[in-house]
Amino acid sequence: MxxxxxxxxxxxxxxxxxxxxxxxxxxxxxxKSICPNxxxxxxxxxxxxxxxxxxxxxxxxxxxxxxxxxFVPSEKSKSLKSVNFFLDKLLSKNLNRxxxxxxxxxxxxxxxxxxxxxxxxxxxxxxxxxxxxLAQVDASVGGKTGVNSxxxxxxxxxxxxxxxxxxxxxxxxxLKKKEMVCGFAEIxxxxxxxxxxxxxxxxxxxxxxxxxxxxxxxxxxKKSCLIKLFFVNKDVNxxxxxxxxxxxxTFAHAIEVKNNYSTKITHGxxxxxxxxxxxxxxxxxxxxxxxxxxxxxxxxxSNELNYTFNKYKKISEINSLLPFLKNDKKNNDSKxxxxxxxxxxxxxxxxxxxxxxxxxxxxxxxxxQY
Numbered sequence: 001m002x003x004x005x006x007x008x009x010x011x012x013x014x015x016x017x018x019x020x021x022x023x024x025x026x027x028x029x030x031x032k033s034i035c036p037n038x039x040x041x042x043x044x045x046x047x048x049x050x051x052x053x054x055x056x057x058x059x060x061x062x063x064x065x066x067x068x069x070x071f072v073p074s075e076k077s078k079s080l081k082s083v084n085f086f087l088d089k090l091l092s093k094n095l096n097r098x099x100x101x102x103x104x105x106x107x108x109x110x111x112x113x114x115x116x117x118x119x120x121x122x123x124x125x126x127x128x129x130x131x132x133x134l135a136q137v138d139a140s141v142g143g144k145t146g147v148n149s150x151x152x153x154x155x156x157x158x159x160x161x162x163x164x165x166x167x168x169x170x171x172x173x174x175l176k177k178k179e180m181v182c183g184f185a186e187i188x189x190x191x192x193x194x195x196x197x198x199x200x201x202x203x204x205x206x207x208x209x210x211x212x213x214x215x216x217x218x219x220x221x222k223k224s225c226l227i228k229l230f231f232v233n234k235d236v237n238x239x240x241x242x243x244x245x246x247x248x249x250t251f252a253h254a255i256e257v258k259n260n261y262s263t264k265i266t267h268g269x270x271x272x273x274x275x276x277x278x279x280x281x282x283x284x285x286x287x288x289x290x291x292x293x294x295x296x297x298x299x300x301x302s303n304e305l306n307y308t309f310n311k312y313k314k315i316s317e318i319n320s321l322l323p324f325l326k327n328d329k330k331n332n333d334s335k336x337x338x339x340x341x342x343x344x345x346x347x348x349x350x351x352x353x354x355x356x357x358x359x360x361x362x363x364x365x366x367x368x369q370y
Contacts, residue, residue, distance in 0.1 A: 004222050008141075008161065008229055017141065017165040019221050021214050024053075024129075024168050028060050034163050035125045037098040040065045042090055044113050046105030047072045049131060050174050057104060057129070067093050073108035075261030078147050080156065086116050090124075100125040100163075106132035106179075107139030107267070111154070114145030118160035128162045131171040133183025133217075134268055137190070137224035140165045142232040142245075148261070152324075153253045169217050180210055181305065182268030187220050188299065189275060190227040193247050196345035198223055199299075206303050243350035247339045248275030254324035272300070272308035277318065280367045281360075282340040285353060292343055293370055318364050322357055336360065 003020035015034075018026065031038060041061055045054055047070040058066060069089055071082070090101070101124055103113030110128050117126035130140040146157020172180070184206070191199035202209075208216040228245060235242035252267070252274030259265055279296060282288035300306050311317050325336050335354035339347050355363075 004218060006222065006225050006229065008232070010161075010233070013161045015162055015164055017167065017225055019136070019167045019169070019218055019225070021169045021218070023166060024056055024170075025060070027057065027127075027129075027166065028063070030164055030166075031061075031064075031100065031127070035098070035100050038064065038100045038125065040067070040093065040095050040099040042067045042069060042093065042095060042099075042101045044069045044071060044086065044101065044103050044105070044109060046070075046109050046131065049105060049171075053104070053131070053171065057102075071105070071109065071112075073105060073112070074263065075108070075148055075153070075256065075267075078108050078112055079149075080147055082112060083116055083119075083147060086112075087120060090116070090120055095120075095124060097121050097124050100127065102127045102129060104129040104131060105135070106130065107135040110135050110139045111145050111157070112147060114143070114160055114162065115147060115157055118145055118158040123160070126160070126162045127164045127166070129166050129168070131168075132175060133172055133180055133221075134186055135183075136167040136169075136172075136221050137183055138186040138228065140167065141225050141228045142242075152257055153261075167221060169212075169214055169221070172212060172217065177210065178266060178269075180212075181272070181308075182266045184209060184303070185268035185271040185275075187224045189245075189247055189271060190224045192275065192296070192341060192344060193244050193339075193347050194227045194230065194345060195223070196343075198227075199344050203299050203302070206299060210303065240350055243337070244339055244347050247341065247347055248272075248278045250274065250325060250336065250338055251277040251321060254321040257324045258321055269308045272305055273312055276300075276309040277312055277367070278338065279341050280370050281338060281363065282342070282348075283370055284363050284366050285340060287348060287353075288341050288343065290370060292341065295344065313368055315364055315368055318367055319361065322361060325360075326357065 003023050006017040008015050041064045101117045103109045117124045128140045130136045143159050143161040146154040149155050205216050231242045231245050248271050252270035255270040279293045335356050338353045340353050
C-alpha cells in the first residue's frame with residue numbers, strides 16, 4: 001500500500017501527515033524542502049526505542065550537526081522539570097529558530113517535544129515521528145502540546161503545529177499488545193464520536209489491527225487522523241467543538257490522576273474505561289439507549305478489553321474518582337463539563353451537559369444497572 005498523505009491547513013500554518021510502512025527514508029528530502037535553512041538538528045528519542053530505528057534516523061541526517069538526546073517517558077516525567085532540562089540542552093547547543101527538533105517516540109515524547117519547541121526562542125521548527133499506535137492516531141495530530149502538574153494531566157501547554165508528521169507503521173512491530181490497546185482506544189473513540197460506518201468496520205477488522213495487518217492498520221490510522229482533523233479544523237484552539245474529542249477522557253483523566261499516573265494502567269486503558277462510564281451516564285441522562293451500550297460492549301468483549309472497566313462496576317470505585325474530576329480542562333465553572341454519547345457516530349455538543357459533583361454523586365448509584 002503506497003504512502004498515504006493527509007494535509008492540515010489553517011490560516012496560520014499547514015503541514016502533512018505521512019502514513020505508511022517503512023517510509024523513514026523520506027525524512028532528509030522533506031527536511032530540505034520544509035526547513036531549507038536548518039543547519040543543526042536535535043533528536044529527542046524515546047530511550048526504549050530499538051537501536052536500529054535510532055541508527056536509521058541518525059545516519060540519514062549526516063549532512064547536519066546533530067545532537068542526540070534520550071528520554072525515558074512517563075506521565076510523571078512529563079513535567080516542567082523535564083522541559084527545563086531539554087531547554088538547557090538546546091540553548092547550550094545554540095540552536096536557532098531556523099534549526100530543527102525532531103521528536104521520535106510515543107505521545108509523551110510528542111507532547112513534551114512539541115511544548116518545548118513552541119517556547120524555545122518563541123518557536124523552533126518541529127517534526128514529529130510517532131512510534132506508537134496511540135501517538136499515530138491521536139497525540140501527533142492537532143497541535144496540542146503540554147505537560148502534567150500535581151493538579152492534573154496536560155494542564156500546562158500550548159497549541160503549536162509541527163512542520164511534518166511521519167507515521168511509519170514499521171515501528172508498531174516492536175509494541176506489546178498493551179500498547180496496541182492504548183492506540184485502539186483512541187481509534188474506537190474516533191469511530192464513536194463521528195462515524196458509524198467506521199465503527200462497523202472496526203468490529204469486523206479489529207482482530208486484524210491487533211495482528212498488525214499493514215493495510216488495515218494504515219487505513220485505521222488514516223481514518224482516525226481524518227476524524228480528528230475534522231474537529232481540529234473547526235476549532236483549532238479547543239474553545240468548543242474540538243472538546244468532543246475528549247469523549248470518555250473526563251473519567252479517564254480522573255482515573256489516571258487518582259492512580260498517580262501508574263504504569264499499571266495506560267492512558268488508553270483509562271480511556272476505554274472512561275468511555276463506558278460516559279455512555280452509562282449518557283443513558284442515565286436519557287440521551288443514549290441501552291442498546292448502544294451493548295453494541296459498544298461487543299467490541300470490548302471480542303477483543304478481551306472488558307478488564308479495562310470491570311473495576312468500575314463497583315459504585316465505590318466510581319465515587320472514588322469524584323474528587324479528581326473538578327480539574328478537567330473542559331470545565332469553565334464549578335460544574336463538570338461532560339461530552340455524552342447520543343448514538344454511535346454522534347455526541348452531545350460541549351457545554352450542554354454540565355453536572356455538579358453533588359448531582360453526579362446522586363446519579364452514580366444507577367451505574368451498576370447497566
